[in-house]
Amino acid sequence: MDGDQLVETLEDAGLSPYQADAFVTLLEFGSASATDVAQASSVPDPRIYDVLRDLEDEGYIETYEQDSLHARAHDPADVLADLRSRANRFETAADEIEDRWSRPDIEDHKVSIVKRLDTVLTQTDELIRSATNQVQIGLTPAQFAELSDALAVAVENDVDVKVCLFPPLEDEPDLPSTEDLARASTEARYRDIPSPFLxxxxxxxxCFSPHGGSTNEYGVIVNDRTHSYVFHWYFLTCLWEVQETIYSARREEPPLTYVDLRQCLQDVMPLLEDDRTIEATIRGFETDTGREATRHGTIVDATYAGISASDDRATPLSQLAGQASLTVADGDERFTIGGWGAMIEDYEAMRITIESIE
Incomplete structure (x- = not known):
């Protein structure tokens, strides 16, 4: 660092331009008269005495009389300690500014708009680790690697984890191995075109952010069921229903677990048409009170607003976009089960387990 840079730095630390210039001059001289300091620096002669006394008051120098006023740089220990303390405060302030700018407290906001994808991934990691029922996520292989530990925690906690992988960006790793997918997902599919992180x-x-090729980098973090429901259908139609399955841990025989009523309905309807007896356990909420409930019974009917398939193919998801429900009998009582956002059914199902099919 040259003399001019040192002067500018001392100005940033709180010295005036004249004080900084006089102090650096004294450091070079060791000691000098006030007149010599004025001549060697930019400080005007009438101001040099005030400048030196101010520096002495702040502990940078000491003055003494020797025919005329002289000055020498003070022992720098205190000055150095002060400068290093200021540097630490600046560093701490920089970290705090960055943290406040990029990581709003998600507990205090329904909607947070953030500047960087890193912030979205950090918040997503925290949310996945605390998940209790389901995670639906679309991401690149590099993002999967970053979130794989959190996804593995969710899988260990019996959370249904659906992963849709996108093509790797430049310099990103290839698709994860089957072992990696088994550790961090319940089921995984592949979409062969770039897509936003979701x-x-x-x-x-x-949690949403545009794909890596977007000109704008930003993220949206929303705590709202209605908003999430809209993105849920984007996930189903664009990232899931028509994509290639590359890994699945789903069972072929009961018990079979569903976190999506419409997927359950697709599988159950052919069984009902064959007069099969389907025993199920439903965990969810009463739609009128919001109280958590668990019910057992026999699925006796499936209802949806679309048009029935006329052949052996499964009913397409598009036909299940309207009202869809299951009717369950528990002895003489019958009750209806709806999916995400159910309002007119008796229960909103969070998880349906088909216990037996006879």
Whole structure:
């Protein structure tokens, strides 16, 4: 660092331009008369005495009389300690500014707009680790690698984790191995075109950011069931229903677990048409009170607003976009089960387990 840079730095530390210039001059001289300091620096002769006394008051120099006023740089220990303390405060302030800018407290906001994808991934990691029922996520292989530990925690906690992988960006790793997918997902599919990052957690949280090739980098973090429901259908139609399955841990025989009523309905309808007896356990909420409930019974009917398939193919998802429900009998009582956002059914199902099919 040359003399001019040192002067500018001392100005940033709180010295005036004249004080900084006089102090650097004294450092070079060791000691000198006030007149010599004025001549060697930019400080005008009438101001040099005030400048030196101010520096002495702040502990940078000491003055003494020797025919005329002289000055010498003070022992720099205190000055150095002060400068290093200022540097640490600047560093701490920089970290705090960055943290406040990029990581709003998600607990205090329904909607947070952030500047960087890193912030979205950090929030997504925290939400996945606290998930209790389901995670739907679309991401690149590099993002999968970053979130794989959190996804593995969710899988260990019996959370249904659906992963849609996108093509890797330049310099990103290839698709994860089957072992990596088994550790961090319940089922995984592949979409062969780039797409935005999207994570839906427990029907409440949405984390979104444009894909890596976008000209604008930003992120949206929303804690709202209605907003998440809209993105849920984007996930189903664009990232899931028509994509290639590359890994699945789903069972072929009961018990079979569903976190999406419409997927359950697709599988159950052919069984009902064959007069099969389907025993199920439903965990969810009463739609009128919001109280958590668990019910057992026999699925006796499936209802949806679309047009029935006329052949052996499964009913397409587009036919299930309207009202869809299951009717369950528990002894003489019958009750209806709806999916995400159910209002007219008796229960909103969070998880349906087909216990047996006879």
């Amino acid at each position: 994570a839906l957690v427990d029907r409440s949280w949405t």
